[in-house]
Amino acid sequence: MAVKRYGVLSLILLLLVAWQAVTSFFRVPEFVFPRPLSVARALLEMLSNGELYRNSIASLFRVTWGFYLAVATAIPFGLFLGRQHQLRAILNPLIQFLRPISPLAWIPMALMWFGIGDKPAIFLIFLSSFFPLIVFTTSSVLNIRTTYLRVAENFGFKGLRLYMRVILPAALPDIITALRITLGTAWLVIVAAEMIAVKSGLGYLIIDARNSLRMDMVVAGMVVIGAIGLVLDNIIRLLERMPSVEWSRVRR
């Protein structure tokens, strides 16, 4: 554990030093590739004037709502769909048709329907998570071992009890993986959406900084996006530590 932590820290340090060295040595102009020190300065500046905090909260607010709405609808629906073979055969083409349409392509429609503000952004995040989550959840239900389903049938599990005590727990490890992937995508999409559709958030911060030619602030924004993405992923990974999910990582 300690080795891993020191390893990661030294790698980061090494990269920072190399970055500073290379940009100074070749005299790369600040507006092409700002140095780590100026990025750090920009970070501090945006931290102290509260801009970073405000915009991060704005982005997180949208992602949280959009993502939770998708989780709350797509997972139950996906679980259900995994068990309904005929309904799945009917709906699958539609889902597979809508899924590859980038959420960003929905921006004009979203603005039209929801006006300006958080709502269209939340809608886009919802879209970006909803279809993948349905597909992942359905396929994780289809991957449940037949033996477990037979045992459940043998013990008379039916209806809600079957879903809560067998289907959901059996699919949960795969669903958690899907949540990690989907939240990552949602975080990707929010930045892009904010560059186009709204006047706040980390995506807006980056576009705004670029318009005033502050590359140091652009890179600082990127650093913050990466850091928050890392934190979000680790929050979901906490779910993997639940004792009733551990089995999936113990391959026997």
Next chain:
Amino acid sequence: MSKIEVTGLRKSYVERRRRKRFLSQCKQYEDCQVLDGITFSIPAGTFACFVGPSGCGKSTMFRIVSGFERPSSGTVLIDGQEVTGPGSKHVCVFQEDGLFPWFTAAQNIAMGLSKSSSSDVAKKVEDYLELVGLSGFGGHYPHELSGGMRRRAEVARALITNPEILFMDEPFGALDFVTRLQMREEMVNVHQMFDMTILFITHDIDEALQLGDRIIMLSDRPSRVAWDIRLDDPHPRDLSTGHLSRLRKEIYYRMGLHVAL
């Protein structure tokens, strides 16, 4: 009256071989017959062992008799009633691990009980854990138990439902020799303690000879009943001498193993 009455059970799986041709898909079907008219009848309270070569259709027959699959033809009667689906009267211990890995051993065992007050459940689960020698392991998840312990927990989960019929498909096949001997002994005790009919698949002839009141030998695929043996020797049984050892030789011989083992 017999508890289980199986008549003329046949089962074939359709094997599909696709061959792509220009603008058309030619499907060539080929039947793979697994069961070819299995017939037997088992009185209540019998410990019936099924032996037969690997892949002959023992598990297939079990899934049909316990109601998970439909036969191509033939009937299965339990208590004179045709089996249409898995019921609460009979419980299966499958060939593969069947404990729910997301529940602890105790939760798995409690699953077999219908709703009653929680203190009753806890007490009863504790009793059954003790019966299979797992007291103190109730809080462990299946992946925290050894293979033998998992099998025992699964047996406990089946027993707690107090089934009329217990189906077991090579339950101890994956265990080491000594553990298997211990489990054998436990099964004898269980059968004497509980009043139930047991259908027990095994590929271990000695296991069948030790446990069974009946040994039903299936032939190679497509399988039929090759030999139906009744045994009433008291337990524990000594297989090294007497008619049991002769019987063992005879079974090996009929399975095509001509070497005296």
